[in-house]
Amino acid sequence: MAPKLPIYFDHAATTRCDPRVVEAMLPYFSEKFGNSSSRNHKFGWESEDGVEHAREQAAALIGANPKEIIFTSGATESNNLAIKGAAEMYAKAPAGQTGRGHIISAVHEHKAVLDPCKRLQREGFDVTFLEPGTDGVITADMVAAALRPDTILVTIMWANNEIGVINEIPQIGKLCHDKEIVFHTDATQWVGKMPTDVERDHIDLLSWSSHKIYGPKGAGALFVRRRKPRIRLEAIIDGGGHERGMRSGTLNVTGIVGFGKACELCQHEMEHERERLVKFRRKLETELSKRIEVTQVNGHPEKRLPHLTNISFGFVEGESLMMGVKDIACSSGSACTSASLEPSYVLKSLGVGDELAHSSLRLSLGRWTTEEEVDYAIEQIVAAVQHLRLMSPLFDLHKEGIDISKIQWQAH
């Protein structure tokens, strides 16, 4: 049976709100519209109850105490608060000076981590950006080798948003706890998909987002550890002192209620969903690699998220490939799909050549993905690659046995 088109294979970008989430949110738009900070009437209490229930649901998903959850507008804000807030709080010298402390991150982090780190670099902190190996994994050994006596913060994402590769987070957390260094992880692509326990995994600060886990956009959270050790942060948004003074501003009650419900649903459905999606992802990877020559799955073969794969198809360019698979909504690491003319910096960091980086597709599956959709996508991708290879001068050279990396191209 043909699936309904177009097929959505871009769940790493955002997800559809689960209808059960929407249902939970609806009363908070209308009858329960109060400000959760209004302490003296029923409207305020109702909203506060909604928020506090969501706090419990969010905390439960990651093995935290509800008091350790700070609601934000999403993972970008959580990352900014965690990184800038911890750096300012644990700085070794006051603002305006250099040598304020050392931070460790990685070159293939999301921009929402890289850019706060780069700002801190300009403000007197030293930052080491670790480079992954060809498998894309950041290991505890890499972090250990970069540690300095003045290291104050380590921020490493749990799983990469472009390639789905999973870093050695529990081991890095253990290392940081042993050395008494604050450890933050951007877990946007991880939480809700994989079991998370901030106690077992030694996390001090953890960011995640609602809209990646079937909740509404504009909501998210930062876990801030309260004991062993107690982590303190310098706020970046000042005002009415909401969220224990760490994030002022009237709470987005409807968004938070939806986020909480989304967390609860993920906790219950994660295991079943993961098994289903791993099977689909493997089918995509196996079939496409089998049917199309010179195909490469980017990143570590095993240490990967269940629902995300990044595949390069040699000799075809990513944007034209996406045009060829117009019934499949997905992403590409090609330069042409971004504002800059550089191909994906994540793929480049793995040593994937520029040419193969231009030729990549990111396919990310989700809660409503069906096997029919997977089968349809395989057929459409195979057909599109064949169509484009008939037109590709590079594929001709490959067939003639000429190594295109050895040709002197006239770059423009």
Place this chain on the structure above:
Amino acid sequence: MAYSDKVVDHFQNPRNVGSFGTSTDVAKRTDVGVGIVGAPECGDVMQLHIKVNEQGVIEDAKFKCFGCGSAIASSSLATEWLKGKSVDEALTIKNTQIVEELSLPPVKIHCSVLAEDSIRAAIADYRKKNGIVADSATHAATH
């Protein structure tokens, strides 16, 4: 960003895809001019083959392209425009005409530039093989 209908049409039904032989074959043919411009690491490579008759008219043109939809459409359109033109007329084709015909957005102008470059490169190759020295006007236009 949505593509114009003409880009989509050229992408789905590219005109004149192909070549007049392998890279080794066409290197030996004096009636064929070969232009290959761009680089894989930049995300676009255009290959243009023109077949020129004894009167100096482009009888046939074939392209191959590794690149985005706009690059494919630009090279496909270029082959349509080249057929039947004399070599000198072909050199008057400007990238701005391609931009206009395909309604390319500013971010895709480089695709049209690449198409113009491939025409110039193919003609230069044809002239070199036949010992034709370009007159100063056309020479000045190459870059």
